[in-house]
Amino acid sequence: MNGKLGKGLLVILFGVLLIFAWHLQANDGKAQGEKHPDVDFSISCTECHQEVTPEIVAQWKSTKHGMMNFGCYMCHGDGQVEFKAKPDTDNCLNCHTGEPVDASKGGNLQCFSCHKNHNLKFHQ
Secondary structure (H helix, E strand, C coil), X not given: CHHHHHHHXXXXXXXXXXXXXXXXXXXXXXXXXXXXXXXXXXXXXXHHHHHHCHHHHHHHHCCHHHHCCCCCHHHHCCCCCCCCCCCCXXXXXXXXXXXXXXXXXXXXCXXXXXXXXXXXXXXX
């Protein structure tokens, strides 16, 4: 019986590894979801976006996040493995756990329901 159990476990382990390998190959080793356009990753996000979207960089620089020079990757991902053009509440909660939320607004509240994009001003 021990031999049968061992062979059964090996078959299960092999199946799990096979599924994992297929998943990696199907996703080219990257997380599913959005992809950042091909860019020169030898320069910073801010350097590139200063040219491409200067108004967004200016908004971000005027916030506490910008003044403390929190990297874009903290909300948007690294741009190679993970990227979110529009981050969600999960990204905010990586740092802001336990923040009070005014539930009187109702509905399915997300951080950006009240805080506006890159300037993060409250109650848009």
